[in-house]
Amino acid sequence: MAGKIIADTLESGAGADIATNYVVFGSAKSWGNFNGQGTVATNETFNVSSITDLGTGNYQVNFANALLNGNYSANVTGAYTDSGLTSCSSTTTCRSHTTTSMRATSAGTSNSGVDMVRMCVLIHGELA
Amino acid sequence: MSTIIADNLTGKTSAGDITVTSEGGAATQSLQQGLAKAWFKFDQTVPSNYSSFNVSSVSDDAIGVYTQNWTNSFSDVHYPMGMVGDSYPNHSHPACYIFYNDSSSQTASSCKYDSRGGTNGTAYDQTNLCNVHGDLA
Numbered sequence: 001m002a003g004k005i006i007a008d009t010l011e012s013g014a015g016a017d018i019a020t021n022y023v024v025f026g027s028a029k030s031w032g033n034f035n036g037q038g039t040v041a042t043n044e045t046f047n048v049s050s051i052t053d054l055g056t057g058n059y060q061v062n063f064a065n066a067l068l069n070g071n072y073s074a075n076v077t078g079a080y081t082d083s084g085l086t087s088c089s090s091t092t093t094c095r096s097h098t099t100t101s102m103r104a105t106s107a108g109t110s111n112s113g114v115d116m117v118r119m120c121v122l123i124h125g126e127l128a
Numbered sequence: 129m130s131t132i133i134a135d136n137l138t139g140k141t142s143a144g145d146i147t148v149t150s151e152g153g154a155a156t157q158s159l160q161q162g163l164a165k166a167w168f169k170f171d172q173t174v175p176s177n178y179s180s181f182n183v184s185s186v187s188d189d190a191i192g193v194y195t196q197n198w199t200n201s202f203s204d205v206h207y208p209m210g211m212v213g214d215s216y217p218n219h220s221h222p223a224c225y226i227f228y229n230d231s232s233s234q235t236a237s238s239c240k241y242d243s244r245g246g247t248n249g250t251a252y253d254q255t256n257l258c259n260v261h262g263d264l265a
Contacts, residue, residue, distance in 0.1 A: 002141045003140045005132060006130070007130045007131065007132045008129045008130055009129070009130070009131040010131075010132050010134070012135060013134070013135040023148065024149075024150075024151060025151065027162030027163055028161075028162045028261050029162065031208045031261040031262070033206045033207065033208040033262075044208070044262060044263070046158070065155040068150075068151060075210035075212070076210070077209060077211055120208035120209055121208065121210075122208060122210040122261055126151035126152060127150030127152055127155050128150065128152040128154040
């Protein structure tokens with residue numbers, strides 16, 4: 001049988017302590033690394049059920065466990081080519097936060113959508 | 129109020145899997161997978177990290193190109209990274225960060241990145257702030 005501990009504070013042997021709510025609130029609730037070029041494919045994810053390809057440079061990240069509300073923090077970073085990119089030709093952003101999904105988008109210098117070979121998404125906030 | 133005093137936390141059923149109850153109480157989720165595995169605030173003018181976690185050293189590869197070397201390695205090369213920053217001295221250039229995706233530049237033990245200004249020029253004198261998640265080895 002697995003054990004269960006209910007506590008307010010964690011303290012190291014050196015005496016440094018941290019309230020357990022910092023551990024729970026401070027932990028990422030979801031993250032992912034996926035290939036957005038061609039058929040979208042996840043490389044490594046946490047709390048991501050799937051990635052929906054909504055068009056060029058437009059991806060929907062679907063969460064396995066829902067967030068509590070749409071006010072979570074998200075960070076999206078991307079890479080356009082496999083290696084040695086010689087120009088800064090794209091930007092990434094996020095929008096349409098719901099409790100079960102979020103859109104991650106990437107665009108080129110003309111603001112048109114661009115598929116990225118690597119998209120990284122980090123989510124912090126509260127789970128439902 | 130209760131306090132747990134310990135040097136290490138280890139899962140009982142599976143050593144690498146401790147679950148925590150969600151804020152809303154509807155789910156449980158892995159503690160280990162939620163934790164940031166590395167972070168740094170890097171000053172290109174030195175160059176060195178102002179502060180960092182799980183970074184052993186930084187290599188200055190070229191202007192605007194750096195490699196952060198991890199103290200504890202990741203389980204694979206697909207760990208996600210998020211980076212923002214500031215371009216000194218005018219603070220007006222939108223920054224772009226390029227994480228090399230080839231096998232020789234992002235490894236389990238290090239990650240090479242390139243920071244650039246908004247006009248595609250190679251950036252320098254920037255501050256880079258990065259959070260790294262994923263699974264450790």
